[in-house]
Amino acid sequence: MDSLHTFSASGTHTWGKHFGSLVVVIAFTILQVNGQGSWKLLSDNVGIASMHTAVTHYGSVIMLDRTNIGPSNITLPKGRCRNNPDDLMLKHDCYAHSVEFWPKSGRVRPLFIWSDTWCSSGQFGADGTLVQTGGDYTGISAIRRFVPCAESDGKCDWKEDKAKMYEHRWYASNQLLPDGTFIVVGGRAQFTLEFVPPKSGNATYLPLLEETNDFQADNMYPFVHLLPDGNLFIFANRDSIIYDYKKNLTLRKLPRIPGTPRSYPSAGSSVMLPLQAGDGFSRVEILICGGAQLGAWAHPERKLSAANDCGRMVVTDPDPEWIMEKMPIRRNMGDMVLLPNHHTLIINGAKRGSQGWGFAEDPALHPVEYDPYGTPGYRFTIMNPTFIPRLYHSTANLLPDGSVLLAGSNTHQFYTFNDTYNTELRVEQFLPEYLSSDYDYLRPVITESPKSVGHGENFTITVTIPSRPLFENQIELVLLSSPFTTHSYSQGQRMLNLGVEEPILLDADSGSYSYQITGRSPPSGNVAPAAYYMLFAVNYHVPGEAVWLQIVA
Numbered sequence: 003m004d005s006l007h008t009f010s011a012s013g014t015h016t017w018g019k020h021f022g023s024l025v026v027v028i029a030f031t032i033l034q035v036n037g038q039g040s041w042k043l044l045s046d047n048v049g050i051a052s053m054h055t056a057v058t059h060y061g062s063v064i065m066l067d068r069t070n071i072g073p074s075n076i077t078l079p080k081g082r083c084r085n086n087p088d089d090l091m092l093k094h095d096c097y098a099h100s101v102e103f104w105p106k107s108g109r110v111r112p113l114f115i116w117s118d119t120w121c122s123s124g125q126f127g128a129d130g131t132l133v134q135t136g137g138d139y140t141g142i143s144a145i146r147r148f149v150p151c152a153e154s155d156g157k158c159d160w161k162e163d164k165a166k167m168y169e170h171r172w173y174a175s176n177q178l179l180p181d182g183t184f185i186v187v188g189g190r191a192q193f194t195l196e197f198v199p200p201k202s203g204n205a206t207y208l209p210l211l212e213e214t215n216d217f218q219a220d221n222m223y224p225f226v227h228l229l230p231d232g233n234l235f236i237f238a239n240r241d242s243i244i245y246d247y248k249k250n251l252t253l254r255k256l257p258r259i260p261g262t263p264r265s266y267p268s269a270g271s272s273v274m275l276p277l278q279a280g281d282g283f284s285r286v287e288i289l290i291c292g293g294a295q296l297g298a299w300a301h302p303e304r305k306l307s308a309a310n311d312c313g314r315m316v317v318t319d320p321d322p323e324w325i326m327e328k329m330p331i332r333r334n335m336g337d338m339v340l341l342p343n344h345h346t347l348i349i350n351g352a353k354r355g356s357q358g359w360g361f362a363e364d365p366a367l368h369p370v371e372y373d374p375y376g377t378p379g380y381r382f383t384i385m386n387p388t389f390i391p392r393l394y395h396s397t398a399n400l401l402p403d404g405s406v407l408l409a410g411s412n413t414h415q416f417y418t419f420n421d422t423y424n425t426e427l428r429v430e431q432f433l434p435e436y437l438s439s440d441y442d443y444l445r446p447v448i449t450e451s452p453k454s455v456g457h458g459e460n461f462t463i464t465v466t467i468p469s470r471p472l473f474e475n476q477i478e479l480v481l482l483s484s485p486f487t488t489h490s491y492s493q494g495q496r497m498l499n500l501g502v503e504e505p506i507l508l509d510a511d512s513g514s515y516s517y518q519i520t521g522r523s524p525p526s527g528n529v530a531p532a533a534y535y536m537l538f539a540v541n542y543h544v545p546g547e548a549v550w551l552q553i554v555a
């Protein structure tokens with residue numbers, strides 16, 4: 003055990019420790035170090051290095067590594083073992099490669115997974131089931147399901163479907179569709195897409211995936227975003243299209259993003275910026291940040307500098323173009339997380355190299371927050387750093403309390419604890435500045451809310467705020483999906499800023515202010531596919547803890 007296990011970050015402390023000189027201080031002033039946000043260790047050992055992570059509507063976190071990795075650091079319960087003659091490492095394997103983690107209690111429960119999930123894909127379905135697809139070898143066309151349960155239940159586990167996908171899906175991306183099915187796009191040496199559950203016929207050829215297959219195969223884990231008009235934005239390498247998946251039609255080819263490749267193994271990240279009720283959810287902006295320099299993967303020994311830019315494009319414009327912006331910190335393998343205050347957090351990764359086994363150097367320990375509505379040139383704020391590098395095979399997921407959970411990092415073929423960058427079993431939490439107790443006087447608490455709501459309906463919630471808001475009509479309601487995060491991309495991540503009516507003051511007696519707020523649910527499954535969402539009330543950019551709201555079709 004080292005003393006770092008009790009670490010709770012304070013930026014000034016860390017800065018003071020590592021950097022003393024005036025020159026350095028000046029350099030950081032230019033970079034706008036605001037020393038925001040804080041860090042907490044949630045667990046010093048969850049037993050596995052989570053390569054794939056997703057937060058269920060019970061609040062548990064499902065973590066997955068791969069099965070053919072040999073020993074993990076946690077065994078299956080009650081002497082249970084997996085006897086899979088096809089496993090490449092352990093045909094008699096008593097280790098768990100997936101766990102359920104409860105951030106509040108810190109409890110870890112090992113889960114049983116049969117086929118190999120290495121570099122697989124996934125997404126939650128309409129009923130909150132995590133549907134998980136592909137992987138390597140025995141799992142390459144597998145479909146698995148995890149129906150989540152309460153912490154006190156403790157019995158839910160993975161199940162494998164009898165049905166298989168048509169094609170091999172290793173490094174594919176999934177997107178939940180309005181009809182409750184999933185589209186699964188691409189994979190290694192895979193230029194097709196298909197649907198889950200499988201539709202009759204076969205996989206569908208998508209030319210974009212073949213056209214973007216360069217000498218490093220920088221077309222994997224493509225960025226797939228469901229647009230409010232029902233089409234898909236699909237991005238691979240540096241190119242993107244608007245695709246009508248119902249008719250198998252490429253409707254538009256969008257301009258090539260300047261700079262480096264942005265998808266795996268070059269590994270930038272991507273979000274669709276929050277959709278706004280104010281414009282009828284009609285305007286869509288895609289943000290893509292970071293990535294490895296072309297060649298960094300083919301020549302890992304060169305440890306080439308990562309990209310230091312983001313591209314932003316209004317894909318709903320008739321003649322869109324990428325607007326490039328400079329990040330204060332270079333980064334590949336960054337994870338982009340939409341926060342309820344409308345900022346995008348960019349976290350994890352490295353300043354040199356690419357994805358792969360020991361291919362990266364210079365961990366990017368400082369997250370940055372990007373304010374999409376800020377003045378150009380002043381949109382990034384550098385946050386306080388962690389001390390735990392999160393490189394290849396690490397993840398970042400928003401939790402309902404508004405913090406971000408960081409898990410994994412394993413740049414090795416096996417669990418390795420004697421190297422510069424060890425297999426990482428610790429789980430941390432990054433608390434954005436809005437979670438500071440300085441803002442508790444603004445923090446809204448949702449005291450009553452419906453469990454579910456249909457599309458295009460009005461729903462009413464009750465919110466309590468410790469002090470009377472200056473402008474009551476600035477209380478926002480936002481929905482955030484819970485994505486499946488792997489390889490620097492959160493599959494199915496989306497955020498909606500809902501329409502709300504003027505809050506009605508119900509009670510101002512007991513030292514706090516209670517409001518009734520009527521919000522309008524998203525108008526359609528294209529805007530928000532039926533699923534569980536985190537509903538946040540946000541007062542002056544300060545969110546309270548979310549409640550889970552199921553949008554039903």
Ligand SMILES: *[C@@H]1O[C@H](CO)[C@@H](O)[C@H](O)[C@H]1NC(C)=O
Pocket residue numbers: 074075076077
């Ligand atoms: C996990 O790692 C710790 C520390 O190295 C070790 O003591 C323990 O036996 C390991 N547990 C398993 C199940 O491998």
Ligand SMILES: *[C@@H]1O[C@H](CO)[C@@H](O)[C@H](O)[C@H]1NC(C)=O
Pocket residue numbers: 168194203204205
């Ligand atoms: C599906 O298409 C692949 C080529 O992409 C082909 O090899 C395979 O035979 C087809 N399967 C069926 C059932 O038609």
Ligand SMILES: *[C@@H]1O[C@H](CO)[C@@H](O)[C@H](O)[C@H]1NC(C)=O
Pocket residue numbers: 205206207208209250251252
């Ligand atoms: C889908 O469209 C592509 C061209 O974009 C074509 O090559 C392919 O055959 C089509 N597949 C089906 C099933 O229609």
Ligand SMILES: *[C@@H]1O[C@H](CO)[C@@H](O)[C@H](O)[C@H]1NC(C)=O
Pocket residue numbers: 420421
């Ligand atoms: C780490 O341990 C492994 C297996 O025990 C060994 O093969 C490897 O050489 C060690 N590496 C270093 C840097 O000591």
Ligand SMILES: *[C@@H]1O[C@H](CO)[C@@H](O)[C@H](O)[C@H]1NC(C)=O
Pocket residue numbers: 458459460522
């Ligand atoms: C929701 O409320 C608005 C404003 O009062 C009203 O115009 C609209 O008809 C309501 N929608 C439904 C589905 O009741």
